[in-house]
Amino acid sequence: MSSTTLDSTPSRRGAHAANGAPSGGPGRPAGAGIGPGPTFLRVLNSEFIKFRTLLSTLILLASTAVVMVGFGALSAWGTGQFADAAGSDPQAAEAIAAQGGDLAVTVPTSGIAFAQLILGSLGVLLMSSEFTTGMARSTFAAVPKRIPAFIAKLVVVMVSAFLLTAVSTYVAGLVSVPILDNYGLKLDLGSSQSVKLLLVNSAYVAAVAAIGMALGTLIRNSAGGIMSLVGLFFVAPIAFQLIPGDFFVEARKYLPGNTINPLTAVEHVPETLEVWQAALVLGAWVLVPVVLAMVLLKKRDV
């Protein structure tokens, strides 16, 4: 409250004394063992504190989980209805046979399109809000090299997107199993295909969140960043389909949102990318914006 409480910690004063001249002096040694400065783990810890102390972040995470589980349950019900109808409809039965008979395995990841939208937007927001609120000045004054803060945030964003998608997918699966059971459909959450779908979809959403964060860093504006993300993942595929010409048919395959199908397909579907191609294309869609974002973040004024 008043100037009488100004005395600083004895420990910190001691640290200054240990460092010699009160004026600091150039090239002050980092000290033995743990240095006093921002190591990557410390910056990561700071970014994690920032991540978990925003209510809006927690709301977005919770809504992703709700959407994933809700869509899983809805999809389980719809799939059951479809399989029931197939009993009397030879056409539907053929469609099921074409899927290798396993309709149920994709049920837990039915909500993935929404998860990628929400968590991709979260990626945008976590960086764009730094700039719109002025927090960036505090962040980059503490970590003036900037890149460690960016990478730490990227790690927090990608890991949380991956874990949240994985856990929600698993819970969606748990909810779906009894529903599917009612229709005589079996879903084995431990099967290799189930595990593969869970991991690949979670990694895909983490990639989308990384692209979102790169867009947020480049555009520095929440609305602009989210619009770009939506444009890339939802508008471009439709636009490319509407524009006639072989080029757009071919180019459409290389859009980031169209890499998930080849990545999760049981067998290669004609007219889509091979698995390794899809993985490379998605990797490039992450790497190019992320590297560009880091270069410009380092260069531009905050």
Add this chain to the structure above:
Amino acid sequence: MIEAQGLTKVYGDKTAVGGVNFTVQAGQVTGFLGPNGAGKSTTMRMIMGLDTPTAGTVTVNGVPFARHVAPLREIGALLDAKAVHTSRSAYNHLLAMAATHSIPKKRVHEVIEMTGLADVARKKVKGFSLGMGQRLGIAAALLGDPQTIILDEPVNGLDPEGVVWVRNLVKFLASEGRTVFLSSHLMSEMALTADHLIVIGRGRIIADAPIRDIITGKGQSRTRVRTDQPNQLMHALAGAGVSVEVQDYELLEVKGLDPRQIARAALDNHVMVYELTPLQASLEEAYMELTKDEVEYHSLITTGAPVPAQSGGHQS
């Protein structure tokens, strides 16, 4: 110690800071004064490595800010009271800042106590008044117990108690041998707080001197004289370089002579003088004198003489 050499920042075709050189010494409060748009904040952002200079360098204790091993322990800055995500609580904001340098929670609580934020620390910054925002910014600046403290307009929006608190705080920090660099447009506040002044106008340094030199160097010293024979005294004082202004009944203000010379003239002419007070130019006057050609945005209303009512009132 902060050293700027040829520090330049150009935005498009506008030069915000044009090749300035200055040194901010440790152990004293250095004020950074200038009209709006003079380049104060840009200079401070360049010191903190947030803006890259177009040309020139600025170092803190001999090293550019970004190359310090532990930047927050080296320099603390309040650049903008709202350099905070406003949906986060003050405590969590400070905790996240502290985490980058592994500064213990104990220190976070300390700066919260020190800045009088204890009652609101758990609340979202969104609801803070401007003054509370300033206190949070100062708390963040002090977090690493830095040797160098940079405060951009720290008393903006503070209540009188807060203004006195900041004044005592920066004086205390300087007395501990720290470098304190403080910008303000409140000249009366500078007069009370700063030991040394750097005056900037249109991106150039206009003055860089101890505050006392700036006050006495610019604006002639004046003497207030009360006498019951003003006409005789005016007659006696008349001479080259001397101007006498009748301010009131039996009250004169004399420029161009020191009190001793006035007393001698009065004695020689048998004029009784019952007050003889040396008047210092106020910082406002000195500042207006310095910056009259440098003001970026001239007010449309010309106020005429740059003499506010409290002229001299703040001087010791």
